[in-house]
Amino acid sequence: MRVLITGGTGFIGKVIAEDLKRNGLTVRILARSQTALERLQSKGFEVARGDVTDPGSLGPALQGVDVVVHCVGIILEPKGITFESVVQRGTENLVAACKNSGVRQILYISALGVRANAMSRYHKTKWAAEESIRNSRLTYTIFRPSTVYGAGDQFLNFFMKLPAIPLPGGGKVRFQPTFVEDLAEMVRLSLDNPEALNQTFDAGGPTTLSYKEMMQTALGVAGKKKLMAPVPMPMMKLIAAFHDPFQRIYLPLALFTKDQYLMLQEDSVGDTGPLLKALPELKMHGFEDGLRTYLPKK
Secondary structure (H helix, E strand, O other), X not given: OEEEEEOOOOHHHHHHHHHHHHOOOEXXXXXXXXXXXXXXXXXXXXXXXXXXXXXXXXXXXXXXXXXXXXXXXXXXXXOOOOHHHXXXXXXXXXXXXXXXXXXXXXXXEOOOOOOOOOOOHHHHHHHHHHHHHHOOOOOEEEEEOOOEEOOOOOOHHHHXXXXXXXXXXXXXXXXXXXXXXXXXXXXXXHOOOHHHOOEEEEOOOOOOEEHHHXXXXXXXXXXXOOEEXXXXXXXXXXXXXXXXXXXXXXXXXXXXXXXXXXXXXOOEOOOOHHHHHHOOOOOOOOHHHHHHOOOOXX
């Protein structure tokens, strides 16, 4: 089986690519950078130069491909790049190319909270991407993880480096953090699996925690002590309004955006019962167990 991975140079895509290759599949990675392509090729991956926002590049990349794992996603919008152009229209481009190329299954990494009437544009465009897949007549599997953590993630690891950890709204919003290695296993177990075909799964982890509890657990595993500072949500809204424009000016200063503020208004939890029923072999890590596999204790 030959699998094409979009977003295969990103945090989630890299882990999925390595897991599939380790388990004997032929893995091709779509990437824009020649440097990235050469590095991936040296590791034994097939490579294809292309971009989901460039429809003309997708046909050649899909030649001989059986399954596509679509991991492309953005959480920030640098100048000239939007959720609509990458998440929504990029997926529509990929779906059209898959239909023309005889791909037999597409697996998509979406997110908990995705729905038609979502508050954030991130969730709305993810919904539009899901709908383009569901309405394509392609065989599909869609995963909706909560916040995904692991070595190299840009969420938990970012906060662990701060001198103090802010707690938006007191840190009460709840998550089911998904260990990235578990997400990779979900993808592999769903390949050509009749129980997973044409299904949309909540893919949160087995542990439900508040944001504050997540940070306390991570600090405990790492053996660190940090001040936790509650920040009222009206203050978070002002911070988002200040930092949001930096996405298009100087990305490193875009520490918190208006869209991220909206997503912090609601819990990121779901029902994993259907996922576990479809994939009985799946053994997910509890949050603390997942952290212990990679977080250095000091």
